Amino acid sequence: MAFTSENVKVFLEVLDSGSFSAAARKLKRVPSAISMTMSQLEAELDMPLFDRSSREATPTVAALALEPKARQVQRQLRELQTQALQLHQGLEKRLTVAVAPELLSAGWNAPLARLSEEFPTLEVEIRSEPQADALKLLHEGEVQIALVFERPALDERERFQEFGSELLVAVVGPGYPLALLDGPLREEHLKNMRQIVVASGEIANADPRMVLSKQVWLTDSHLATLSMVQAGLGWAWLPKTLIQPLITNGSLIEIQFANMTNELWLWVDMVWVKDRPLGLGAQRYITLMHDSL
Numbered sequence: 001m002a003f004t005s006e007n008v009k010v011f012l013e014v015l016d017s018g019s020f021s022a023a024a025r026k027l028k029r030v031p032s033a034i035s036m037t038m039s040q041l042e043a044e045l046d047m048p049l050f051d052r053s054s055r056e057a058t059p060t061v062a063a064l065a066l067e068p069k070a071r072q073v074q075r076q077l078r079e080l081q082t083q084a085l086q087l088h089q090g091l092e093k094r095l096t097v098a099v100a101p102e103l104l105s106a107g108w109n110a111p112l113a114r115l116s117e118e119f120p121t122l123e124v125e126i127r128s129e130p131q132a133d134a135l136k137l138l139h140e141g142e143v144q145i146a147l148v149f150e151r152p153a154l155d156e157r158e159r160f161q162e163f164g165s166e167l168l169v170a171v172v173g174p175g176y177p178l179a180l181l182d183g184p185l186r187e188e189h190l191k192n193m194r195q196i197v198v199a200s201g202e203i204a205n206a207d208p209r210m211v212l213s214k215q216v217w218l219t220d221s222h223l224a225t226l227s228m229v230q231a232g233l234g235w236a237w238l239p240k241t242l243i244q245p246l247i248t249n250g251s252l253i254e255i256q257f258a259n260m261t262n263e264l265w266l267w268v269d270m271v272w273v274k275d276r277p278l279g280l281g282a283q284r285y286i287t288l289m290h291d292s293l
Contacts (some may be wrong), residue, residue: 002044005077008070010037015067021056055150079120092279094123098134099144101198103268106166108147111288122281130198132205138273144282149207150267159253160269163289168237168264170255175232178226186259196225196235210237235262
């Protein structure tokens, strides 16, 4: 077959450099080797690729017609070589990360852009899961990393890296009874008002720091929680970064407490399992997340 990875590389370098001697310098070879490679290719194709009547290597119409496909082949060969090297070094086929719904507006996505540049063949899946489910999937091996709030107690099976903090604010819709009360509220007011909580299955799976009311409705999404609060169905802790525009335009109201703050600062952790080695992509993602702080 006429084309090989070697003569494609030489062909494109001659095109880019404009002469056999310049291509030889770039490829660290002697000009005669470059000329011979091109002559052999032309003989196999039975057509000239360069006009040699001057000191410059002027591409023929045929060479210019072949150039786009040759560059595509060169790019594909590089990608193939990169993928083979990455597999040899331990690059996993897919990186799956579970993210607690309240953290979907956190800065976990920017490092993915850098990761995709470094590992273009790596597939990435982001799963939005309530915190208890995210950790369950982590220990079952369904995801490699979980991005969650700090846990009330450490799990000796886990390793973690802090990733900043998230501010949650107690809010209510304008039509809900809490919003109609005059003055700051005491804790006993909240206990008798319905709270919307992101948790899976049952209230036992919710973070106890976030549950104040006796009556609790559950969702598995912060967007569902937001929708229910706006509809006047209850109050909730929601990420300040998500809801600040709604507070500003009056669609949500911050609850003012008399005997406690209406803000809840929680540390955010990237968590993985100790006895399950991480692939190259997961390791690099953790580093990029840390460097982005």
